Amino acid sequence: MSKIHVTTTINGDTVEYLCSPTETLLDVLRDRLDLTGAKEGCSTGDCGACSVTLDGRLVSSCLVLAAEAEGHEIATIEGMAEGENLHILQTKILEHAALQCGVCTPGILVAAKALLEKNPDPSEEEVRFWLAGNLCRCTGYDKIIRAVLDAAAEMRGA
């Protein structure tokens, strides 16, 4: 099977890769580019563990073909902290102990960041609806919601 050559931007860096036509963006991120923050949970777009943004839009990377990324901008969890400095959302997830096994956490963080960029002051209900596609089997969600609301408040300077 002939490979497809793709040039794309990931976390601000130009990245080139070869992929097969059936590979997903998640496959390439994890297996070819060593960006293993996005997780494969369900691989059918139901769990949100593979969340990334594509041109600023939150998507499941398991539902994007790697070849589709040509010429687009992708942001993953690896681009969230600046060096050793965690993003406020990451700090708040830790402070609120809003994770246990951690498999859902990168997806939750990417999704929550996308929410706060669109809506800096979401209600609890808006946070819960926005994150409805990010499944967590450990926390019961409440701590995650508190962490996101707390981060939003801090980012607004409240």
Add this chain to the structure above:
Amino acid sequence: MRFESPATVEEATHLLANADGTTRVLAGGTDVLVQLRLGLVKPDLVVDIKNIEGMRSIVAEDGGYRIGAAVSGAEMGEHEGLVALWPGVVEAMELVGSTQVQGRATLAGNLCNASPAADSVPAMIAANAIATIEGPLGLRLLPVEEVPAGPGKTTLSKGEIITSIFLPARPKRSGDAYLRFIPRTEMDIAVASAGVSLSLDADGTIETARVAIGAVAPTALLVEEAGTALIGAGLDDKAVATMVAAVRAACNPISDKRGTAEFRTKTAGVMAKRAAEIAFARAGGTK
């Protein structure tokens, strides 16, 4: 599998028309990628239509809106004019999947996936939406209710693709709404659903009405008798009862783990009644 990302409709239809074996059109990919991953289909050719001009835009046209085949649900929800004109269609589309799915899923894809439970389809049918279909033999227009042929099947022929969905202009005092029943609060598949679109005259009497139902037959259905039952009144109990009876008479559902045929039939009537009440209120009607 071959992956192509043509820049023109002609190229896309040519590729699809001349391909051997199984083909898939890729817009948002939220159904196609799942089918690929689960091995439900093994396409020989996938044609990504997102790089074709016009596929990703919402354009005002003749008082209505033309929605490109690759416009996502999220983009529809952010379009103020579209939300104001056809709130029922937008809210139906926004019920599809999670935020992540909304970032990619499309109206045209929801229609062509041809699930009997597709949320946007009854709303589009009620709205009198028209699909623009382009293929090797040229362009044709088809009411959306004539696109699905049964679960997973459409009436499109080889090489044809939907390039846009047109939501028409509507009179001033108009409203539409879509409701579905699901056993949870988010991210589920409709057990029964209904879309209603109606317009009122100056006295608040219903002048035109269309009612469509989903998940209660092999395809979403336009129930003409249900729409007719609402016309000439101000959503009074008698008209609503006749409408609900017409909806239930049109139901031909299966029984499965989501609901029995009897439950689906009853619920479709309830959804139609409540959707009609919302559409009526949105049109400015008072009981």
